[in-house]
Structures are given as C-alpha cells and as structure tokens.
Ligand SMILES: Cc1cc2nc3c(=O)[nH]c(=O)nc-3n(C[C@H](O)[C@H](O)[C@H](O)COP(=O)(O)OP(=O)(O)OC[C@H]3O[C@@H](n4cnc5c(N)ncnc54)[C@H](O)[C@@H]3O)c2cc1C
Ligand code: SF4
C-alpha cells in the first residue's frame with residue numbers, strides 16, 4: 047500500500063491507535079484457523095462510529111480492504127487479512143452499556159467478551175445462554191458475525207436466537223440501526239437475519255442488543271462412558287426422542303478424551319471408546335426426574351461409569367474440560383484441522399461411523415467430538431503442517447466427510463462459518479442459486495468489495511487479490527477434486 | 528549490527544521448530560495474560576509473542592527493539608502455560624528469546640545490560656558479596672541515613688520514581704538465616720524425615736525470619752534439617768533474565784554441594800527457587816556428568832507447603848481468629864502447579880476464617896526483578912491485585928514467595944490497606960507458638 051494512503055488511515059484514527067510495525071503486522075496475520083496467514087498493511091483500533099465510517103469511505107476511495115476483527119478465535123479464517131488490507135480491531139469496544147431487567151435485554155459494545163457478559167448478567171439472576179468453547183476469550187461481535195453456537199445450543203439455541211438488534215456501519219460508510227427492544231417485529235425484510243452470520247462482510251457492528259432469559263436455578267451434570275462408540279450415538283438418539291431437552295449433550299471420542307485428560311487430569315476413563323457429557327437444567331423437581339430418565343436411557347445403551355457431578359464446582363470442571371477439547375488435541379500433533387459437519391440428529395450414529403471410515407481410508411489421525419445433541423460434530427484431523435503429504439490426505443478425508451454429511455441431509459458448517467476455510471464447499475451445501483443470491487446481496491451492499499473481501503464468496507468485479515493459501519495450492523488437491 | 532555469523536550462533540539458543548509449532552494460535556490463553564489485558568495488543572499476548580519468536584527463529588523477522596521490548600514486557604508468570612490446553616511450553620520460548628536479546632545489540636542500552644549482568648553475575652551469584660551489600664543496606668536502612676537520603680531526594684521532582692523503586696528494596700534482616708541456622712538441626716521428637724533446606728538468597732538476607740520459621744515448624748514435625756552452609760543462589764533470576772550459562776554454573780555448584788548429604792526431601796520456601804530447582808532435571812538432560820545428579824536432586828525438591836500437606840502434621844496448634852486470604856505466587860501455581868497444598872495447610876490451622884481471593888492466580892507484578900526493571904508496568908499490574916485484595920476484607924494475606932511478599936507489602940502501603948502479609952509457614956508457626 048502506498049505510504050500516503052497509510053498516512054491518511056493513521057490520520058483518521060490518530061497515531062496512538064495505529065500500528066504498522068512488522069511485529070504488529072505479524073501478530074495480526076492469523077486467527078484460530080490452521081495454516082492460513084497473511085500480513086495486513088496496518089492494524090487500527092478505531093475510537094468511534096465516525097472513525098469507522100471514515101475508514102470505510104477511504105477504503106472505497108483508495109481501494110484497499112478492511113478486515114473487522116474481534117478476539118481472533120475464529121476457525122474459518124474470518125479475521126485473517128487479505129492482500130492490501132488493514133485490520134480493524136474491535137476488542138477495546140468492550141463496555142456493557144445497559145441491562146434492562148424490565149425488558150430482559152442487554153445492550154453491549156461488540157468487543158465485550160462473551161464470558162464476561164455472562165458473569166455480569168448472572169449476578170442479576172439473568173442468563174445469556176450461547177457458550178462457545180472459546181467463551182472466555184471471544185467477543186459478542188465475533189459471535190454475532192459467525193452466528194456462534196455452543197454447548198447449550200441444544201436447548202437454548204444459538205447466537206441468532208438472542209440478537210434483538212444491531213447498530214452497524216455499512217461497507218459504504220453509512221450508519222444503520224436494525225431491530226429494537228420489541229420482542230415482535232415484522233416491519234419490512236428481516237435484515238437482522240441477513241447480518242447475523244455475515245462474517246464481517248456486510249458491516250461492522252458497533253452496538254448489539256441482546257435478549258436475556260431468567261437464569262435456571264437448578265442443574266444436573268452427568269457423564270457416561272461407553273465401551274462401544276456406537277452405543278453413545280444410540281444414547282443421544284434415544285434421549286432426543288424421549289422428549290427431554292437437556293441443555294447439553296456433548297460427545298468425546300477416545301482420542302479426544304485422552305488429550306483432555308492429559309491437560310486437565312480430572313480422571314476421565316482413558317480406555318472407553320466414547321464419552322457423553324449431559325446437562326439438564328430448569329427450575330424445581332423436573333430436573334431430577336429428567337436426570338433419572340437419562341440415566342436409565344444410558345444404562346439401557348450399555349453405558350459404563352455413569353457419574354453425576356456432586357456440586358457446581360465439579361460440574362464446571364467437567365464443562366471446562368470439554369471446552370478445552372479442540373486445543374487439547376494439539377498435544378498429539380501441532381496442526382489440528384477442525385471441521386464442523388452437521389447432520390440431522392437421527393443420523394448421528396451413522397456420521398460417527400463415517401468419520402472413523404475417513405480416518406482409516408485416508409490414513410490420518412482424527413479426534414472426534416462435538417455438540418452431539420445438535421448433530422454438530424467436530425472431527426479434528428491431527429496432523430503437521432510441515433508434512434504436505436499428510437495434509438493432502440487430511441483434506442481428502444474432509445472432502446469425504448463433507449460429502450457424507452450432505453448425503454445424510456446435513457451441512458458443511460454448523461457454527462464456525464464459511465470464511466476462507468470452507469469456501470470451496472459452499473456450493474455443495476447451498477447450491478448455485480444460493481451462492482448467486484448471496485453474491486447479489488454482497489455486491490449491492492458493498493459495490494467496491496472493500497469489507498472482508500474473499501470471505502464466504504469469490505466476487506467480481508473487484509477481485510480479492512492474493513488470498514492466504516488456498517486449498518488448490520496444496521499439491522494433489524486438484525487431482526482428487 | 529551483529530554479523531550474520533554471530534546471529535546464526537545466537538539463534539541456536541531458540542527452541543527447535545517442533546516446540547515453536549506446538550502453539551496452534553487458538554487464543555485460549557489470551558484472557559489469562561496480564562500484559563495482553565493491559566495493552567490489548569496481540570504482540571503482548573502469549574500467541575503473539577510465540578509467533579514473533581518463530582519468525583525470528585526462521586529469519587523472517589529481524590531482532591528489533593520492539594521485539595526485545597515485548598519479550599521483556601512479559602512477566603514470565605506462565606499463566607498462559609496453565610491456560611494452554613495444547614501444552615505449549617511458553618516459558619522455555621521466552622526465556623531463550625531473552626538469552627538472544629541479552630547477547631545482541633537490541634533491547635536496553637549496553638550500559639544497562641552491563642549493570643544488570645554485573646548485579647546478577649557478580650553480586651547475586653556470589654552470596655558473600657550479596658551479604659556484604661545487604662550489610663550496607665541494613666546500616667543505611669536502620670541508622671537514619673535512609674530517612675535523610677529520601678528527604679534530600681524528594682526535593683527533586685525527577686526523583687519521585689527513584690524513591691518509589693527504592694521503597695521496594697526489602698528490609699534487610701538483622702541476622703541472616705545462613706548465619707543464624709545451624710548446619711544440622713535436630714527434631715524435637717524422634718526423627719522421621721531427613722530434610723535438606725534451601726535458604727534462597729533473598730529469603731536469607733531480607734526475610735530471615737521466614738527461614739527461621741520454616742526450620743522451626745519442620746523441627747516440630749519430626750524433621751532433621753540439614754542447611755548446607757556453602758549453598759549458592761539457585762540461578763533462577765539468571766535464567767529468567769537471559770543469563771542461562773551463569774544459571775547452569777550455579778546449578779552445578781548446588782548439585783555438587785547437596786550431593787554430599789543424604790536427604791529425603793529438599794525443601795524450599797521461595798516459589799521461584801523451588802520452581803527452578805525442579806527444572807535442573809531438564810536443564811541437564813544431555814549432560815553426561817550431571818544428568819543423574821540433577822535427577823536425584825530435582826525429584827526431591829518440594830515446596831514447604833507441598834511437604835506439610837502430605838505428612839501427618841503436628842496438631843499442636845491453637846486457633847487463630849484472623850480473616851485470612853491466599854495469593855498464589857506464579858512460580859508456585861503456574862510453574863509448580865502447587866495450588867491445593869498451601870490451602871490445605873492453612874485449613875489445618877484451627878478456627879481460621881479463610882476468604883478466597885478473586886483472581887488469586889493473577890500475577891502481582893513482582894515477577895522476579897520485574898518490579899525494579901519495569902517499575903511502571905508492575906505498578907499497573909499491582910493495581911488489579913490490590914482491588915481484589917481489598918474486596919476480601921481480610922486481615923492477613925498469605926503467599927509463598929519472597930518477591931510477592933515484598934510487592935504486596937509495597938501495594939498495601941501504597942493503597943493504604945490494613946493488611947498483614949505473611950508467608951504460609953509463618954502463619955503456621957504463629958498458630959504453633961500460641962500453643963505454648
Ligand atoms: C478453542 C475454540 C473453541 C471454539 N468453540 C466454538 C463453539 O463451541 N461454537 C462456535 O460457534 N464457535 C467456536 N469457536 C470459534 C470462534 O470462537 C467463534 O467463531 C467466535 O464467534 C469468534 O469470535 P471472535 O471475537 O474471536 O471473532 P474473530 O475471530 O475475530 O472474527 C470472526 C468473524 O467476525 C467478524 N467480526 C468480528 N467482530 C466484528 C464486528 N464488530 N463487526 C462485524 N464483524 C465482526 C470478523 O471479520 C470475522 O469474520 C471456537 C474457537 C476456538 C479457538
Ligand atoms: S499458547 Fe496454547 S492457548 Fe495460547 S494460542 Fe497457543 S495453543 Fe492456544
């Protein structure tokens with residue numbers, strides 16, 4: 047980028063909020079996604095709406111790209127820079143602006159950390175349920191942009207179920223406010239649903255209005271181990287069809303369990319093939335009844351070692367252990383490529399088997415875990431980015447898994463978004479028409495393609511420039527595809 | 528500039544690519560990093576620093592002042608290691624990066640490096656000289672000279688910070704423990720454990736009474752205690768500050784000295800020293816002469832709280848009514864993973880009103896000599912600790928490291944709290960003494 051343009055950018059935010067040293071560019075060149083990386087030209091921390099708007103005006107005029115970024119825990123490359131771009135970091139916008147106990151809403155800035163918000167509302171007996179594994183680090187802005195899910199999705203839904211409104215700056219610099227405190231709202235198109243999950247391509251959020259619910263007063267956390275992996279899948283299907291809705295039903299296979307145990311040392315059974323972590327919550331005695339029903343379903347499906355957490359501290363320990371699963375898998379091999387295939391819940395046992403098949407067919411190590419109650423699995427390939435032959439096999443295994451998921455009526459990503467990492471598979475999930483519709487929206491909202499270009503979609507007229515490593519660049523990939 | 532050849536030699540100090548690649552940049556450590564919390568910049572975060580080190584190791588980033596700044600800004604508190612599910616060995620990386628910086632032309636000025644090196648290698652590493660300096664300090668602190676000096680200095684506005692840093696100098700003990708303790712102390716009851724005691728350099732000259740308390744409590748717990756007279760500094764300060772060769776030299780001396788005695792456990796009451804002595808085993812894995820010795824040594828090292836929590840303790844303790852809270856020293860909780868033991872030891876004191884401290888594992892800013900070398904940053908980190916401490920309403924805050932004791936005392940004075948700072952062992956001793 048020309049120095050004169052960088053000067054203009056610096057002028058907009060002020061030199062104290064502008065960074066372009068090699069050290070800063072390197073440390074903002076990646077997020078939580080494996081193997082994708084690109085240096086931005088600069089990193090800025092805007093101070094107010096006007097500055098964001100000015101930056102976008104400048105980007106349209108001087109033809110550079112803007113990459114919005116929260117905590118950078120994304121797993122599909124959403125906040126990774128592209129060629130000729132600057133990163134706009136929102137983490138300092140972290141205020142909790144208002145909790146309205148009469149309307150059960152919270153108004154927040156997008157950079158607030160999800161877990162911090164949860165702690166604050168829980169002090170008032172209120173509850174914000176979406177709890178991605180990364181909740182102690184990730185931001186609400188990033189959650190809304192990815193429509194993040196979490197462990198409690200089964201009963202409580204995902205981020206989009208809690209967004210009442212957003213304020214945002216559009217790619218062309220205008221300010222837009224969507225939604226409000228009314229629970230019902232059918233005025234015009236439902237714009238909210240288009241911007242939720244837009245992965246930073248349709249606007250930069252500056253405020254978010256969230257729905258809260260009363261905090262459940264009682265919960266029970268159960269773990270069960272299985273000698274045969276298939277029995278865990280059957281248990282999940284039986285629990286779902288028993289008309290109980292647990293708040294979470296999480297699945298861990300043997301590989302994942304062992305890595306988690308290496309990290310947490312909380313005494314998970316290293317020898318069984320699979321484990322379920324189940325939680326039921328609510329108010330009053332129905333919680334105990336549900337727990338009993340679940341235990342009997344587990345027993346019927348040959349569960350061994352059924353354990354009910356004695357107290358809240360023990361339950362938290364178990365859930366925290368589960369949340370560390372993805373990162374803990376990196377203990378085996380340095381590169382963990384995690385996928386996000388999701389199938390209708392009744393197909394879960396089949397999908398679990400298909401993942402095992404992929405691992406053996408393509409000779410790669412795969413640890414499998416996920417939000418079993420939602421049919422959302424995270425088969426994670428344990429590999430080493432320095433071993434290109436193995437990386438190729440890993441990609442083949444994933445292509446196989448995606449195809450199987452789609453055949454079972456599922457989708458390629460349940461919660462991590464498309465970003466750069468899953469772009470190639472988007473068409474198989476949403477169809478040609480789906481992609482065309484999305485492109486049309488993007489082209490109208492962002493005619494110069496300045497905001498997070500190259501994510502989700504590949505667009506004309508302005509091409510994105512060189513993107514961080516594409517799958518096609520990986521040797522042998524095309525041959526298979 | 529350093530020559531390419533020198534640079535290549537220097538970069539060999541960095542960990543190999545397998546260790547550097549272990550970080551999968553998931554960011555799960557960000558929320559626990561005090562320096563990232565302060566700046567909100569990725570370069571001050573664990574994964575940011577790791578990436579920078581990797582770039583330097585691969586020759587893709589020049590050694591720069593900013594790189595040095597970030598490596599030195601890090602507290603080396605290792606909270607990120609506790610938080611990292613992937614088992615990334617962050618401490619190893621940053622300490623080796625500091626070796627590279629200390630031997631290169633980036634970072635603090637040459638003269639600063641020379642002074643630091645002199646202090647570490649020629650004063651701290653030579654206990655007789657450290658004691659001599661401490662004697663002067665004692666004289667300075669106790670015969671009115673300090674009061675006059677501070678009064679004189681405070682005329683000058685520029686000296687404000689100097690005075691504040693000066694106030695961090697620990698109060699020198701009248702009798703050093705290395706002089707007050709016998710080489711062998713016999714237990715009151717029949718001997719059950721043979722203990723070797725590491726006095727630590729700072730503990731010895733500035734917190735001698737904690738060492739006396741330690742030996743006293745051990746003595747009442749059926750221990751025969753050997754305190755080798757000629758033991759030297761454990762080397763941890765050197766290792767954390769880029770002087771790894773000196774650290775090894777000191778470690779070898781200690782290995783030789785302690786190997787002359789027979790003992791079941793080697794007890795330390797300084798978290799930093801204990802952590803580093805447990806590391807000797809890794810420090811010398813490839814050293815044919817010392818690997819066996821180091822293994823025998825490191826596996827016996829126990830923090831005093833670890834030891835007491837795992838024996839049947841002397842129950843001759845009387846109730847203490849104080850409200851007590853506990854601050855986890857980084858080198859105890861993050862480096863040694865000792866968290867439950869000190870709490871268990873405290874719970875053994877009858878009647879104790881224990882109040883948990885929010886964010887008890889968050890660094891207090893002491894971090895070895897960080898509160899002197901990076902005073903302003905340390906003060907910002909201290910602020911958060913003080914806020915949490917104030918909220919407990921405790922009368923006593925207990926911790927297990929001399930650096931933390933000094934820093935907490937400084938903070939309590941600065942923020943005008945009414946709170947006593949004690950080492951875990953001193954509270955135990957207090958309860959035992961009341962029994963008499
Ligand atoms: C260990 C681990 C566990 C995880 N577990 C889960 C899980 O259980 N469920 C789940 O859904 N995800 C999970 N994730 C993925 C990730 O945490 C989520 O996608 C999260 O929502 C990202 O938030 P972030 O603040 O880190 O955003 P970033 O990664 O910084 O950004 C994500 C996207 O949001 C955009 N964005 C960020 N802020 C704004 C803003 N203010 N305005 C507009 N766009 C913005 C960015 O451009 C980018 O496209 C996990 C990640 C990790 C590392
Ligand atoms: S150090 Fe560990 S927790 Fe932090 S980013 Fe790296 S792998 Fe994740």
Ligand code: SF4
Pocket residue numbers: 559560561562563571572573576600601602603604605606607608617
């Ligand atoms: S050692 Fe402490 S200060 Fe340094 S990166 Fe880790 S958490 Fe941050």
